[in-house]
Amino acid sequence: MQIIKVGQDGPTVSPLCIGTWAWGDKLFWNYGKDYDAKQVREAFQAALEMGTTFFDTAEVYGFGVSEDLLGQFMQQNNQTVQIATKYGPAPWRFTAQSVSDALTESLKRLRVEQITLYQVHWPFSFFMSQETLMNALADEVQRGRIEAVGVSNYSAKQMREAHQLLAARGVPLASNQVRYSLLTRQIETNGIFDTARQLGVAILAYSPLAQGLLTGKYTFDSSETPSGARRIDHRFSKDGLKKIEPVISLLRQLGEKHGRTPAQVALNWLIAQGNVVAIAGAKTAEQVRQNASALGWKLSDDEIAQLEQVSRPWLT
Numbered sequence: 001m002q003i004i005k006v007g008q009d010g011p012t013v014s015p016l017c018i019g020t021w022a023w024g025d026k027l028f029w030n031y032g033k034d035y036d037a038k039q040v041r042e043a044f045q046a047a048l049e050m051g052t053t054f055f056d057t058a059e060v061y062g063f064g065v066s067e068d069l070l071g072q073f074m075q076q077n078n079q080t081v082q083i084a085t086k087y088g089p090a091p092w093r094f095t096a097q098s099v100s101d102a103l104t105e106s107l108k109r110l111r112v113e114q115i116t117l118y119q120v121h122w123p124f125s126f127f128m129s130q131e132t133l134m135n136a137l138a139d140e141v142q143r144g145r146i147e148a149v150g151v152s153n154y155s156a157k158q159m160r161e162a163h164q165l166l167a168a169r170g171v172p173l174a175s176n177q178v179r180y181s182l183l184t185r186q187i188e189t190n191g192i193f194d195t196a197r198q199l200g201v202a203i204l205a206y207s208p209l210a211q212g213l214l215t216g217k218y219t220f221d222s223s224e225t226p227s228g229a230r231r232i233d234h235r236f237s238k239d240g241l242k243k244i245e246p247v248i249s250l251l252r253q254l255g256e257k258h259g260r261t262p263a264q265v266a267l268n269w270l271i272a273q274g275n276v277v278a279i280a281g282a283k284t285a286e287q288v289r290q291n292a293s294a295l296g297w298k299l300s301d302d303e304i305a306q307l308e309q310v311s312r313p314w315l316t
Contacts (some may be wrong), residue, residue, distance in 0.1 A: 264293050
């Protein structure tokens with residue numbers, strides 16, 4: 001099993017993480033209509049069977065439902081599971097105590113005493129300074145309720161500030177969760193990727209399949225249409241799909257060569273960048289199995305270079 005260390009002194013995890021935004025979310029993913037708790041329970045079990053035991057959630061996913069479902073499923077299994085969840089710095093949370101209280105609620109829903117990776121969901125320092133926030137998180141590391149601290153959607157500058165504040169307390173910044181895929185490569189040009197490497201911070205890549213665009217399921221000449229909010233996403237329009245066709249075509253070619261799907265090739269490319277954990281969302285056991293097949297093999301250097309070349313339009 002491939003492994004990666006999250007941060008310099010952080011936990012060791014699989015480079016493929018199961019994203020659970022869809023577990024309980026009715027606004028974007030239509031939870032309760034297209035699928036329900038039975039399907040996501042089966043997805044959880046399939047992940048354990050495939051040896052993928054790292055799950056990413058957040059208190060805001062389904063307004064706590066995602067965390068609660070994970071807590072239920074973990075209670076029903078004896079296998080060790082690693083959980084990354086997120087704290088939302090909302091306007092009404094302006095004290096260190098509010099950070100502690102939010103963590104307490106997440107721990108209750110997850111039914112655990114410690115969270116593997118506790119992340120700040122987005123940078124927001126209008127009501128609470130980063131100094132207050134990072135010190136509150138460092139306090140919780142010292143209390144033993146958090147193993148490692150991460151951030152999400154932080155710029156290179158914001159990441160450096162968080163790293164410095166935590167380092168003053170003897171706590172390393174473990175990760176920055178950002179959007180990253182063959183069709184969203186901006187972190188390679190805006191300083192985030194290079195800064196993460198310099199600081200020893202791991203990149204957790206969300207939307208690694210670009211909301212399904214990299215699966216090859218949607219093409220400009222097919223009748224397949226996306227569901228939910230993706231219906232109004234311009235990237236899924238005929239023009240948008242035509243633009244990405246060279247990338248999808250190469251993914252198919254390489255997939256045929258390795259006996260893999262375009263999605264598995266796209267995930268393998270992402271993990272091959274090094275210092276990256278791909279967070280692949282899954283609502284069903286079959287999706288988990290498909291995603292897990294991105295592991296256990298490697299693209300050649302030449303194939304990685306081909307994908308890098310064809311996806312250059314998405315560097316900015």
